[in-house]
Amino acid sequence: MGFWAQVGLQEATSVLGMELVGLHDHMMFFFVLTFSFVGWTLLKLSVSKVFGRFYLDNDSLESVWIFLPFIVLVCLGLPSVKLLYLMDDVGLPESSVKVIGHQWYWTYEYTDMRGSSYSYDSYMLKEEMLEDGDYRLLEVDNRCVVPRMVSMRSLVSSSDVIHSWAIPSAGVKVDAVPGRVNQVSVCFLRSGVFYGQCSELCGVNHSFMPICVECVSVNSFSEWILNNHDYMLSKKLLGSGWGVFGAIFKVIGAIFKGVCYLVSLYFTYLYYVFYYMMVVPVKYVVVTSWSVLWWSVKTSFALLKWLWWFTDSPFDALIFAFWHVGGIIFNVVLFVLMSPVKAVLKTVKGIYSGVVGLLKVTLFLFEAILFSMSSFTSDSFKEYVMSEVNYNTKKFIWNLCEHYNFRR
């Protein structure tokens, strides 16, 4: 979170947050460089009478002040575009949390385990409810819980007006738009409690719907989520005042549903049998025989016409027949002669596409170099993050598997 009289951004708590801080520092470098240079030049120009005597109609200087800003802009734009892309990419998340904005509180929902849905509301704590060390206007009654160093996904939506779910230290800010689900990747580097506030004006209590995310270890997270889901599942089966009868009705309903599904499968099977055994063969035979018949009629008619012509003027008809048959023979010969030429052409084309492919690979390598150049975190840090995320992901999946095997 931000502190009083803080200079710069908040301390980053996610990989993207670190990259954003890096981008900010990178931009500030160019900012300070440019402003000090321009300021110094302006000052010197206004003070000294001889400083700018070569500046007018100086072609080489003009080239410099066209190309230098261009290079600076590329240096600023490339990493920015890369980060923009990375922030939109969610990758392969292990688990999802649905975030729904309301006037004026947030709802968090965890639904990806065994069809049970565990959701709760998160309201801001009033001032008189705060304990020592709590932050005013930032503390909530139920926090959004996420695991540390596991790729999570937040699906953000709204039920009334546009809100915005934001955690500045993690570089997260997503609009919660009614009727639309936005997603964002959430992967915290360390355990802790992180704060944010609704960042889209949504009504009178806009300032009083803070976002509070609690990042815990993978083991704590999996235990928490599995217990909650088990609780919800047991409530779903035996709840709503029906007791054992409710459960029996549910079982009967499930059996009925299964039978319906099997019957529908059987009818689908019958439909396909009818289609492929009856409709398709008949269609094929009719279409084929019709085209054969049509071709024979056409050919016989043409032959008859030619015969009639032959009786009328045999010389012309013979010449026509000669050209016609000659044309067919010529086409065949041409095909035989041209085939090798065509093969050569194809080979040339193949070589051409090979060369183009090689060029593309070179371009890809160039891009890869640019890509590695425009990252602000070191390779060892990336390695650390990757190994931690791998380890925690395996631990998370292991915990889930163990729990559900044990239940069986």
Ligand SMILES: [Cu+2]
């Ligand atoms: Cu708001």
